[in-house]
Amino acid sequence: MEAIFKLQANVKHWWMPVLTGSLLILGSLLMIFFPVASFAGLAILFGWSLFVYGGLNFVFAIRNRHSFKGWIWYLMFGLIEMALGAYLLFQPALAAEALILYLGFWFTFIGISRISFAFVMKDMGIKNWGWTLIGGILVLIAAFFIILNPVIGMFSAVYLVSFAAFVTGLMAISFGLELKKLDEAFEA
Secondary structure (H helix, E strand, O other): OOOOOOOOOOOOOOOHHHHHHHHHHHHHHHHHHHHHHHHHHHHHHHHHHHHHHHHHHHHHHHHOOOOOOOHHHHHHHHHHHHHHHHHHHHHHHHHHHHHHHHHHHHHHHHHHHHHHHHHHHHOOOOOOOHHEEEEEEHHHHHHHHHOOHHHHHHHHHHHHHHHHHHHHHHHHHHHHOOOOOOHHHOOO
16 A cells, blocks of 8 residues: 655654653643642633634624624624633633533533434444444433533543543654654665
């Protein structure tokens, strides 16, 4: 099998993805060992994310007000998101509660969509549609517990982010080491 992209020159700084991956893995382990502090950080990040997202919607609306009729909706949602994000930044306890509810309702949406998709798969004749149905039901049950018990929601948020950071770190390290092999092969 021939490679689509061929190495044109030596790979410089192959160690950077390895370092980045190592830091991501370290960060994910710190999140696991310090879940309460990690959740506080995630709640603050949630407020900032909402504020920045609102700002981007606001700028998009202003810059495109002559391009399409619905620009005013982007403007209004941008202003609401910015105000809500700013409010959450000054009310960290409320930001934490909002993050838990957001996670719970997001899981509810995912669970319902997976359950619905399972039946689409069944109608398409896909044999393993039942696994998607079971997965959707399990996610829906998790959503119920997250909304019902905020502590479960807090730990769910921390461990989901930690898991994603850990896996991303592993992939970055793998990528960096593969770049090193390519560099060594190029020099030979």
